Amino acid sequence: MTKDDPILTPRDTDIADAELHARLMRTWTSPPGLWAAIATVDHKVIARRYIATAFVFLILGGILALAMRLQLSRPEARYISPDRYNQIFTMHGTNMMFLFAVPVMEAMAVYLVPLMVGTRNIAFPRLNAFSYWMFLGGGLLLWLSFALDTAPDVGWFAYVPLSGPEYGPGKRADLWAQMITFTEIAALAVAVEIVVTVFKQRAPGMSLDRVPVLVWAMLVMAFLVIFAMPAIMFASSTLILDRLVGTQFYNPAKGGDALLWQHLFWFFGHPEVYIIFLPAVGMVSTILPTFVRRPLFGYMLLVGALIATGILSFGLWVHHMFVTGLPRVGESFFTASSMAIALPAGAQIFCWLATIWAGKPVFRVPFLFVLGFIVTFVLGGLTGVMVASLPFDTQVHDTYFVVAHFHYVLVGGAVFPLLGAVYYWFPKMTGRMMSERLGKLSFWLIFAGFHLTFFPMHILGLIGMPRRIYTYQPELPWAGLNLFVSLSSLVLAAGFLVFFIDVVRSRRSGLPAGRNPWGASTLEWATASPPPAYNFAHIPVVFSREPLWDEKDALPVTSGLRTDRRELLVTSLAAAIPQARESVPEDSLWPFFAALATSAMLIGSIFTPWAVVWGAFPMAVTLIGWFWPKGTKEEMS
Amino acid sequence: MKEQAVLDVSRLPLHGMGAASPTWWGTAAFMLIEGSGFALAVAVYFYLMSLAETWPIDAPAPDLAPGTWLTAILVASVVPNMLISRWAKRRQLRRVQIGLVIMTLLGIAPLAFRVYEFPALHVWWDDNAYGSITWTILGLHTTHILTDLVDTVVLTCLMFTRHADNPRRYGDVQDNAMYWNFVVLTWLPLYVCLYWVPRL
Amino acid sequence: MRSKLNLRAGGLLLALPLCGCNGTQSALHAEGQAATALKGLILLIVLVCALVWIAVVGVLFWALLRRRTEFAAGNKIHDHRLRLAVYSALAATAIIVAGLTVASFYATRALYSSHPPDVIVQAKAQQWWWQFTYADSENRPLFQTANELHIPVGKDVLITLEALDVIHSLWIPALAGKQDMIPGRRNEQRLHAERQGIYRGQCAEFCGIQHSHMALVVVAEDEDDYAAWLAEQQKPAADPITAEAEAGRAVFLGKPCAACHTIRGTAAKGSTGPDLTHIGSRQTLGAGLLPVTRGSLAAWIADPQTLKPGNNMPLVPLSSDEVRQVSAYLEGLR
Numbered sequence A: 001m002t003k004d005d006p007i008l009t010p011r012d013t014d015i016a017d018a019e020l021h022a023r024l025m026r027t028w029t030s031p032p033g034l035w036a037a038i039a040t041v042d043h044k045v046i047a048r049r050y051i052a053t054a055f056v057f058l059i060l061g062g063i064l065a066l067a068m069r070l071q072l073s074r075p076e077a078r079y080i081s082p083d084r085y086n087q088i089f090t091m092h093g094t095n096m097m098f099l100f101a102v103p104v105m106e107a108m109a110v111y112l113v114p115l116m117v118g119t120r121n122i123a124f125p126r127l128n129a130f131s132y133w134m135f136l137g138g139g140l141l142l143w144l145s146f147a148l149d150t151a152p153d154v155g156w157f158a159y160v161p162l163s164g165p166e167y168g169p170g171k172r173a174d175l176w177a178q179m180i181t182f183t184e185i186a187a188l189a190v191a192v193e194i195v196v197t198v199f200k201q202r203a204p205g206m207s208l209d210r211v212p213v214l215v216w217a218m219l220v221m222a223f224l225v226i227f228a229m230p231a232i233m234f235a236s237s238t239l240i241l242d243r244l245v246g247t248q249f250y251n252p253a254k255g256g257d258a259l260l261w262q263h264l265f266w267f268f269g270h271p272e273v274y275i276i277f278l279p280a281v282g283m284v285s286t287i288l289p290t291f292v293r294r295p296l297f298g299y300m301l302l303v304g305a306l307i308a309t310g311i312l313s314f315g316l317w318v319h320h321m322f323v324t325g326l327p328r329v330g331e332s333f334f335t336a337s338s339m340a341i342a343l344p345a346g347a348q349i350f351c352w353l354a355t356i357w358a359g360k361p362v363f364r365v366p367f368l369f370v371l372g373f374i375v376t377f378v379l380g381g382l383t384g385v386m387v388a389s390l391p392f393d394t395q396v397h398d399t400y401f402v403v404a405h406f407h408y409v410l411v412g413g414a415v416f417p418l419l420g421a422v423y424y425w426f427p428k429m430t431g432r433m434m435s436e437r438l439g440k441l442s443f444w445l446i447f448a449g450f451h452l453t454f455f456p457m458h459i460l461g462l463i464g465m466p467r468r469i470y471t472y473q474p475e476l477p478w479a480g481l482n483l484f485v486s487l488s489s490l491v492l493a494a495g496f497l498v499f500f501i502d503v504v505r506s507r508r509s510g511l512p513a514g515r516n517p518w519g520a521s522t523l524e525w526a527t528a529s530p531p532p533a534y535n536f537a538h539i540p541v542v543f544s545r546e547p548l549w550d551e552k553d554a555l556p557v558t559s560g561l562r563t564d565r566r567e568l569l570v571t572s573l574a575a576a577i578p579q580a581r582e583s584v585p586e587d588s589l590w591p592f593f594a595a596l597a598t599s600a601m602l603i604g605s606i607f608t609p610w611a612v613v614w615g616a617f618p619m620a621v622t623l624i625g626w627f628w629p630k631g632t633k634e635e636m637s
Numbered sequence B: 001m002k003e004q005a006v007l008d009v010s011r012l013p014l015h016g017m018g019a020a021s022p023t024w025w026g027t028a029a030f031m032l033i034e035g036s037g038f039a040l041a042v043a044v045y046f047y048l049m050s051l052a053e054t055w056p057i058d059a060p061a062p063d064l065a066p067g068t069w070l071t072a073i074l075v076a077s078v079v080p081n082m083l084i085s086r087w088a089k090r091r092q093l094r095r096v097q098i099g100l101v102i103m104t105l106l107g108i109a110p111l112a113f114r115v116y117e118f119p120a121l122h123v124w125w126d127d128n129a130y131g132s133i134t135w136t137i138l139g140l141h142t143t144h145i146l147t148d149l150v151d152t153v154v155l156t157c158l159m160f161t162r163h164a165d166n167p168r169r170y171g172d173v174q175d176n177a178m179y180w181n182f183v184v185l186t187w188l189p190l191y192v193c194l195y196w197v198p199r200l
Numbered sequence C: 001m002r003s004k005l006n007l008r009a010g011g012l013l014l015a016l017p018l019c020g021c022n023g024t025q026s027a028l029h030a031e032g033q034a035a036t037a038l039k040g041l042i043l044l045i046v047l048v049c050a051l052v053w054i055a056v057v058g059v060l061f062w063a064l065l066r067r068r069t070e071f072a073a074g075n076k077i078h079d080h081r082l083r084l085a086v087y088s089a090l091a092a093t094a095i096i097v098a099g100l101t102v103a104s105f106y107a108t109r110a111l112y113s114s115h116p117p118d119v120i121v122q123a124k125a126q127q128w129w130w131q132f133t134y135a136d137s138e139n140r141p142l143f144q145t146a147n148e149l150h151i152p153v154g155k156d157v158l159i160t161l162e163a164l165d166v167i168h169s170l171w172i173p174a175l176a177g178k179q180d181m182i183p184g185r186r187n188e189q190r191l192h193a194e195r196q197g198i199y200r201g202q203c204a205e206f207c208g209i210q211h212s213h214m215a216l217v218v219v220a221e222d223e224d225d226y227a228a229w230l231a232e233q234q235k236p237a238a239d240p241i242t243a244e245a246e247a248g249r250a251v252f253l254g255k256p257c258a259a260c261h262t263i264r265g266t267a268a269k270g271s272t273g274p275d276l277t278h279i280g281s282r283q284t285l286g287a288g289l290l291p292v293t294r295g296s297l298a299a300w301i302a303d304p305q306t307l308k309p310g311n312n313m314p315l316v317p318l319s320s321d322e323v324r325q326v327s328a329y330l331e332g333l334r
């Protein structure tokens, strides 16, 4: 203990703000240069990369969507060959789910959770860096395969036997399965970080009933990842085994079963949609109170609804398999459980409505996106209730009705809140405001374009149009609506274009934002915009759910952390009572090397099982390098 | 915004032990992930069994000997493992060092039996779905033994260096011990599943 | 042929002309027992959900636009009223979803009758066409046909569903909901047409490159027509009546065609492709791709890969005379 004597070591007590800032910057910032940029473990830097990369994948996936809409704009069109089309819709779905929607939500968590709980970095910052590199690797793998015309062509859920060894020749399905492994590793890593950050690094006093709803949402999301992702890991690995070394998991002639795949996939796949949706619930619950100037109504009910949705989501997967011929009694159970999810969903909607009712709305862009979300998501949720009805689903399963349902909930339910969140937190992330004018324009284009594009798909489904068809015949009555949909998708794309233009423009020349431009209540607004590398000069102490609204004169903070090494507070699980001054790792290149080694092994193992054996050695080396102590200040205690 | 210091944290310890340490929670979270993985593998085993007309498919029940020996070793290894954990808590470096060497050996021994477990299944992974799932379960568990062994070896080396006498290291030793208990614990249902269920 | 559109779609859905040349393929144009029941359920649920949506959006706008009285944080009466409203809405939600669950449950029960069927047909799906086998009353196979199902109106028809390669799904929306066909499993589908007509169906599970062109037609006809059709189909192939067709048969038997296709009454006994014994009597070619005419037959035989890229029939090099002859022959196989 002598080495750490409060009198002998540099502390943050009794020094001027400027001096404290300078000292903390020296300790927490990464030096300039490419290698240092790769080595950084700052959660904000990594999260911004993560978000930007995910948005690039949104653009790419959106362009694929436009390509599909071109091909479908008239009957028997020949713009795109059937083989390309199948690659395109598979890429679109896979890319949007695994490379855009899930990662972007996790990235938002990586950025916001540490700030909102008032700590200086995410737990396991090196794992965080590793996670980003794995995500990037998976994305590059998928898109390179598309460029080489060997992209997967079996749909985003890759049903066997079509994706199996017999009917899926080449390496297409393997690439799909291995891309899954990349992104799942990345997602699991983030999930662990979020759980531990929320459990152990909350600001003193932030007991569980003071945790911001967004943080709750991210926590539930992280647990969904932890329980759901092993299923898809198991599924994709066994698919590769079937294809590479001849195991018989999915071969009915040898005791395997085609439906086993579907059970495994949807046991993951259903929670997956809430992995995407629950963070959006958190965003809405954060943005909405700010713009109606009133604390969220029904905090407990909302948090309960989040948890209930999370638990229920593991009992719904069979609703994706209603027409596979499973025993009907069992299927009816899944109709009931799927319908029951309307209760927590309804609870959320009703709490928001009550908050608006009691508040005084200010119609700024983030709030517009929230309103667009409510209108759209409720519609999408209700079509979800429709397809949850087993007999109803026998008519619309695998038709454009389902395509309409899931775009309503994915785009309306998750992307709208996400765009609202970008408008809302952009000032925090960059220090600059986005444009109100362009924002309104992009909102209305996206909102109108979205409904014009996707509403008609409900009708298309009901009048018989199956999904995943690259073309349809002229005598079928779908041409008019399809053309309409395709044209509308251009309006939607224009809206996104305006949004991206606004982002690029505002980053350079937006108005300076200041700490708390919206007058919001949560901790991330207590620090500068953009936050310094160390987040908070002094870790805040929390006495209420809306600290910045309730602490009108001065923010209560802690003192006594060291300034010469990266230190943060570890607090107890329930009541957030300080337990230790934990030091956290400095920058390191090892996570990057570990990601390279892991990538090499994973890609090698598409081609030969021996890659797992020889690939294990570089991996072991990099991991040992990662964990071996270097004798830095941070490691002493 | 003005700040007002209300809490002095300078006297807090520099590292929490057990549940006060983030690493402990990280290890627990990873155990949760892997535990779900094992649970899923067992579920798949029973699912395939429910579809098959006979179980095992085209194979006799596996020989008991190698797997049972391995189980015995694993169970026995829990004792020194718990002791290490206790020594680490009390920061008794010498004992921890000795314990880790023993645990390294106790990590290698089951692998020797594992080699004989695969042929004792009397089925190849590509024969049928029964072979596939049994090999997969065994393989999955073997990787866990292997990774924990590597972990133990590295930690053992570390504990003989200047970095050893440090609460953080003792925390690592405890987490490693916890993880080994997990590897042992998950094996028990797998053992029942692989060796006794086919005999039902 | 029926092509009149049923416009009662809850007032929500746009009206669209449904063309009849290939039969209708719409869940809203119900002509079968199951489809009619389903349509009723669909309209009910859509209506209920539409009302819920209108209510929610209505309250949203009301909440946004209403005149504000000063809101005091923590106002007890205010909070109490809001809480009451939220819990009532939740209770209403519970009642509505319970109602919809029960409605679904009863609809499910009504859909799947268990009394013995009048006709049994075996369906085997493969990439990218349908094979149907009709059997006699002792379940002995009578004949095979492809991509076209004939059923008697007003009778219960049981289709047994198998898949020979990957998963497919049989869906004839005007008659019934869909049911998957899964390798290694056996499913069933019941059809019960209430009116005569031609109904189009399409494979509803993505099954590879030509999933888009895996359609079928169902001809629902009265008992007499059905019996006559059965009798015709059981006969072996008609002998060619023109010299051109005669030559076509020789070409067909001499070329690889016969290795893949069966024409009963000739030496052609292949089983990779559809049975062509009565191809001339069928409505469509290539699983709903084209109407059967001499011209389309010729086009198909000359180059199946351009018409249906990636399908499992290779281009068999034939001279233009041979193509003409073979198509004449096949057209005559009525």
Ligand code: HEA
Binding pocket: A273, A274, A276, A277, A319, A320, A338, A339, A341, A342, A345, A346, A347, A349, A377, A378, A379, A380, A381, A382, A384, A385, A387, A388, A389, A393, A396, A397, A398, A402, A405, A406, A409, A410, A413, A414, C052, C056, C092, C093, C094, C096, C097
């Ligand atoms: C963000 C993603 C997201 C979300 C939130 C949801 C939400 C829901 N989904 Fe959806 N779903 C998907 C993404 C999502 N889904 C995707 C991607 C697919 C397709 C995958 C594929 O095949 O490619 C799919 C497919 C899908 C199917 C399978 C369809 C098929 O393949 O045939 C089903 C069936 O039950 C279903 C049901 C539901 C239900 C009941 C909800 C519920 O959670 C909705 C609950 C919400 C509400 C009900 C609205 C709010 C409530 C009120 C205002 C209260 C009042 C309500 C009542 C009185 C009813 N979804």
Ligand code: HEA
Binding pocket: A058, A059, A061, A062, A063, A065, A066, A068, A069, A089, A090, A092, A093, A094, A096, A097, A100, A101, A154, A155, A156, A157, A403, A407, A410, A411, A415, A453, A467, A468, A469, A470, A489, A492, A493, A494, A496, A497, A500, A501
């Ligand atoms: C979050 C997920 C997500 C998102 C956002 C979207 C967005 C869109 N999707 Fe899709 N979609 C899926 C998830 C998603 N989708 C999934 C999972 C499937 C199932 C796949 C399968 O069956 O396997 C699917 C399938 C699917 C189909 C069915 C294909 C088929 O079955 O054959 C269609 C057809 O219209 C479609 C269309 C669209 C359109 C028009 C958009 C639009 O919203 C896209 C709008 C965005 C853009 C157009 C980008 C615009 C950007 C620019 C133009 C800017 C360029 C600027 C710069 C360079 C700065 N999607």
Ligand code: CUA
Binding pocket: C125, C126, C127, C128, C167, C168, C169, C203, C204, C205, C206, C207, C208, C210, C211, C212, C214
């Ligand atoms: Cu067969 Cu799609």
Ligand SMILES: [Cu+2]
Binding pocket: A269, A270, A273, A316, A317, A319, A320
């Ligand atoms: Cu689902």
